[in-house]
Amino acid sequence: MSARVLVGVKRVIDYAVKIRVKPDHTGVVTDGVKHSMNPFCEIAVEEAVKLKEKKFVKEVVAVSCGPQQVQETIRTALAMGADRGIHVEVSGKDYETLGPLQVSKILAALAKKEQADLIILGKQAIDDDCNQTGQMTAALLDWPQGTFASEVNIEADMLKVVREVDGGLETIKIKLPAVVTADLRLNTPRYATLPNIMKAKKKKIANVKPADLGVDMSSRLEVLKNIEEADAGGAVQTNTEGLSSLVMEQTLRPVKSGSAPSPIQTRPM
Amino acid sequence: MFPACRYSLQARRCVGALKAVQAEHVAPQVYSTRSSSSTVPRITTHYTVCPRDKDPRWEGVEMERFADEADVVIVGGGPAGLSAAIRLKQLASQHEKELRVCVVEKASQIGAHTLSGACLEPTALSELIPDWKERGAPLNTPVTEDKFSILTEKYRIPVPILPGLPMNNHGNYLVRLGHFVRWLGEQAEEMGVELYPGYAAAEVLFHEDGSVKGIATNDVGIAKDGSPKDVFERGMELHAKVTLFGEGCHGHLAKQLYKQFNLRENCEPQTYAIGLKELWVIDEKKWHPGRAEHSVGWPLNRNTYGGSFLYHLNEGEPLVALGFVVGLDYTNPYLSPFREFQRWKHHPSVMSTLEGGNRIAYGARALNEGGVQSIPKLTFPGGMLIGCSPGFMNVPKIKGTHTAMKSGMLAAESAFSKITDENLQSETAGLYIPEYEEAFKKSWIWKELYSVRNIRPSFHSYFGLYGGMVYTGIFYWILRGKEPWTLKHNGLDSAQLKPAKDCTTIEYPKPDGKISFDLLSSVALSGTNHEHDQPPHLTLKDDSVPVAQNLGIYDGPEQRFCPAGVYEYVPVETGDGMRLQINAQNCVHCKTCDIKDPSQNINWVVPEGSGGPAYNGM
Numbered sequence: 001m002s003a004r005v006l007v008g009v010k011r012v013i014d015y016a017v018k019i020r021v022k023p024d025h026t027g028v029v030t031d032g033v034k035h036s037m038n039p040f041c042e043i044a045v046e047e048a049v050k051l052k053e054k055k056f057v058k059e060v061v062a063v064s065c066g067p068q069q070v071q072e073t074i075r076t077a078l079a080m081g082a083d084r085g086i087h088v089e090v091s092g093k094d095y096e097t098l099g100p101l102q103v104s105k106i107l108a109a110l111a112k113k114e115q116a117d118l119i120i121l122g123k124q125a126i127d128d129d130c131n132q133t134g135q136m137t138a139a140l141l142d143w144p145q146g147t148f149a150s151e152v153n154i155e156a157d158m159l160k161v162v163r164e165v166d167g168g169l170e171t172i173k174i175k176l177p178a179v180v181t182a183d184l185r186l187n188t189p190r191y192a193t194l195p196n197i198m199k200a201k202k203k204k205i206a207n208v209k210p211a212d213l214g215v216d217m218s219s220r221l222e223v224l225k226n227i228e229e230a231d232a233g234g235a236v237q238t239n240t241e242g243l244s245s246l247v248m249e250q251t252l253r254p255v256k257s258g259s260a261p262s263p264i265q266t267r268p269m
Numbered sequence: 270m271f272p273a274c275r276y277s278l279q280a281r282r283c284v285g286a287l288k289a290v291q292a293e294h295v296a297p298q299v300y301s302t303r304s305s306s307s308t309v310p311r312i313t314t315h316y317t318v319c320p321r322d323k324d325p326r327w328e329g330v331e332m333e334r335f336a337d338e339a340d341v342v343i344v345g346g347g348p349a350g351l352s353a354a355i356r357l358k359q360l361a362s363q364h365e366k367e368l369r370v371c372v373v374e375k376a377s378q379i380g381a382h383t384l385s386g387a388c389l390e391p392t393a394l395s396e397l398i399p400d401w402k403e404r405g406a407p408l409n410t411p412v413t414e415d416k417f418s419i420l421t422e423k424y425r426i427p428v429p430i431l432p433g434l435p436m437n438n439h440g441n442y443l444v445r446l447g448h449f450v451r452w453l454g455e456q457a458e459e460m461g462v463e464l465y466p467g468y469a470a471a472e473v474l475f476h477e478d479g480s481v482k483g484i485a486t487n488d489v490g491i492a493k494d495g496s497p498k499d500v501f502e503r504g505m506e507l508h509a510k511v512t513l514f515g516e517g518c519h520g521h522l523a524k525q526l527y528k529q530f531n532l533r534e535n536c537e538p539q540t541y542a543i544g545l546k547e548l549w550v551i552d553e554k555k556w557h558p559g560r561a562e563h564s565v566g567w568p569l570n571r572n573t574y575g576g577s578f579l580y581h582l583n584e585g586e587p588l589v590a591l592g593f594v595v596g597l598d599y600t601n602p603y604l605s606p607f608r609e610f611q612r613w614k615h616h617p618s619v620m621s622t623l624e625g626g627n628r629i630a631y632g633a634r635a636l637n638e639g640g641v642q643s644i645p646k647l648t649f650p651g652g653m654l655i656g657c658s659p660g661f662m663n664v665p666k667i668k669g670t671h672t673a674m675k676s677g678m679l680a681a682e683s684a685f686s687k688i689t690d691e692n693l694q695s696e697t698a699g700l701y702i703p704e705y706e707e708a709f710k711k712s713w714i715w716k717e718l719y720s721v722r723n724i725r726p727s728f729h730s731y732f733g734l735y736g737g738m739v740y741t742g743i744f745y746w747i748l749r750g751k752e753p754w755t756l757k758h759n760g761l762d763s764a765q766l767k768p769a770k771d772c773t774t775i776e777y778p779k780p781d782g783k784i785s786f787d788l789l790s791s792v793a794l795s796g797t798n799h800e801h802d803q804p805p806h807l808t809l810k811d812d813s814v815p816v817a818q819n820l821g822i823y824d825g826p827e828q829r830f831c832p833a834g835v836y837e838y839v840p841v842e843t844g845d846g847m848r849l850q851i852n853a854q855n856c857v858h859c860k861t862c863d864i865k866d867p868s869q870n871i872n873w874v875v876p877e878g879s880g881g882p883a884y885n886g887m
Contacts, residue, residue, distance in 0.1 A: 016798030
């Protein structure tokens with residue numbers, strides 16, 4: 001197969017770091033804080049590279065939206081096996097209001113431009129927990145979607161996706177081109193080893209602006225306030241176990257009714 | 270991976286146990302209390318203790334490593350390592366030569382494992398980068414006020430800091446060292462240094478003639494029980510003409526090198542202290558940017574070396590950096606440096622600053638206090654030691670960053686001339702550069718450290734703290750360290766603990782959650798984390814020693830001196846007795862356990878790279 005895969009990777013605050021809300025409540029402190037690739041995006045990159053190794057896919061392109069620092073995240077994806085990267089430059093006010101709507105518009109435009117056959121994304125980001133980008137991208141492109149994937153197989157020109165749903169596992173067959181979002185048990189991401197990081201320095205990362213893709217970056221959401229989770233009156237949980245319990249706690253956290261537009265959530269601590 | 274082998278190992282143990290019971294005709298309860306190695310639960314699985322070449326689980330696993338060549342490899346991206354890298358590149362561009370310089374650093378980003386007070390003397394920085402101010406170095410808080418106190422339980426006795434005393438900070442800057450190191454990293458990258466954060470140097474490589482060939486980074490993808498996972502990958506080898514080791518205080522590779530090259534045969538053992546630190550955002554009315562406060566005395570007794578610092582930083586918000594240092598030659602195994610720190614914060618003079626404030630960061634690190642008496646041989650074929658690893662801290666000034674940076678610069682200068690000398694006939698494959706040690710002895714580092722060499726040892730008399738202060742007043746302030754004698758230290762810190770039965774327990778107050786805090790919430794603030802499924806990197810040479818000796822004789826001091834709660838003695842699941850539980854994920858890489866373990870059974874090795882604390886400007 002000569003398919004091309006687009007993988008979206010997001011640079012987020014590392015899951016083990018304690019989040020601090022800015023004194024003026026406009027957001028969280030990010031300067032100097034340890035960032036890493038969103039764990040679900042790592043799984044997505046691993047799946048894309050596995051498909052390339054199985055020869056189902058010819059080229060893996062890693063995409064990230066954000067300021068200069070996201071290039072580190074793209075380099076990590078390149079070190080894991082992606083062939084080239086695309087850095088969509090978004091900074092300043094646009095970056096503060098960047099959300100699934102804008103990213104999905106960008107990915108849809110890139111998919112058309114790069115003639116991608118498959119888009120693999122993480123199911124959600126651990127900073128905003130939106131779980132929307134994959135679904136929105138598929139809708140904008142009018143492509144089928146296989147979300148919460150715990151297994152992906154290519155059969156002829158169809159994709160067989162096993163999805164993790166509330167009732168158990170659901171297997172669907174969708175036509176390519178399609179959007180797949182990765183869930184926790186899809187695979188175990190490989191390490192980005194030092195020789196691969198050194199090789200990745202030679203791989204190309206193209207710079208693109210959202211305006212070049214004809215994407216309108218204005219946001220439909222306005223964040224009013226961010227407050228510490230303890231002040232919000234929710235339950236504070238200590239998490240030291242690892243990713244699976246982190247996911248468990250996210251699904252078990254009670255939903256607050258009648259609250260203001262969702263602030264950037266502080267993860268369970 | 271090889272379940273058949275594992276099953277038969279367990280089966281063999283059961284059969285052996287049965288045979289022992291049958292032979293001895295003893296009741297099962299008595300057997301279980303007999304201490305034999307088969308009843309001690311397995312703790313250490315790291316390959317440095319359990320070799321892989323005979324391990325059946327590793328049969329057939331590809332162990333070949335990818336190798337690359339550089340001119341100079343530097344282990345450790347701290348002030349010393351980065352200064353050396355920058356100096357090398359400066360010389361290279363000055364002399365129009367090409368030099369490949371690689372820096373490997375175990376932290377996920379440069380500065381994430383850096384922790385210090387810190388009060389920086391800008392002498393070395395101005396030599397290295399004279400236009401540091403224009404380049405935006407984060408030295409934002411010049412010291413405007415020095416306060417020194419002796420504390421009693423309720424009161425504060427002010428001590429005047431006259432010019433000439435080592436604690437006088439005129440001309441120095443209060444910095445967030447992590448941010449400064451991050452800035453140094455940016456300067457280095459601009460000059461073409463290859464920085465590789467997230468990769469730890471795990472092994473020293475040697476040529477056939479015994480000289481150092483370079484280093485190998487850590488393997489990844491080994492499971493907690495020591496077996497290879499699907500994602501197992503070998504580390505990479507970086508070969509160099511000369512390797513600079515700047516691992517910071519008590520580096521684990523340096524520990525190996527001391528033995529390998531006998532570098533410590535003509536110096537005293539290094540003595541250390543542990544420094545614990547917190548960052549607080551305080552009430553603006555209590556904030557005095559530029560003020561550096563130090564104290565000695567309460568809560569430590571006069572024979573336990575230590576003291577506190579509290580620096581008011583000027584970085585946008587009302588931030589203070591405060592911390593507590595305890596000399597690791599303390600004798601009472603019931604002492605907990607963490608809890609002394611938390612207790613000290615309740616002193617009225619400290620509470621008045623912290624009340625109404627918010628703690629935003631926590632961390633800890635060992636620091637060296639040995640001075641010139643403890644400096645080992647600095648060069649060996651193929652390598653050199655720089656920074657706090659050999660240890661150049663000026664103890665009464667409590668500053669080691671400027672000397673670490675200068676040592677890196679000196680190492681770079683001596684290495685550069687040797688590497689670029691086309692006519693060099695080296696006896697060994699790895700370059701031997703004794704010029705570094707000669708330059709060091711002629712430099713201002715040596716002069717400075719020599720003049721304060723007797724201050725720390727002067728605390729070892731019966732008069733403890735007060736004897737030390739009197740000595741400092743007379744011999745340093747008046748005579749500038751010119752006395753003809755050199756006092757000795759007391760020997761290894763690990764040998765100083767008295768048995769628990771000869772000591773009294775210390776009743777520490779409970780943390781109140783506003784000024785003082787418990788250990789686990791503090792560790793969470795350090796942002797430390799490690800890949801859960803890997804062999805614990807706190808390795809024990811002998812798994813049976815902790816319960817038999819550390820717990821038996823000293824009541825498990827590691828439960829108290831570890832600032833991250835890594836060590837816990839818990840009851841065994843079945844039967845009587847305790848076992849040591851190692852929570853390796855909590856480790857903040859302070860190295861205190863390796864230093865203070867009375868049995869010297871703990872050997873800290875480097876975990877998978879990018880694990881460890883996530884300090885932000887500590």
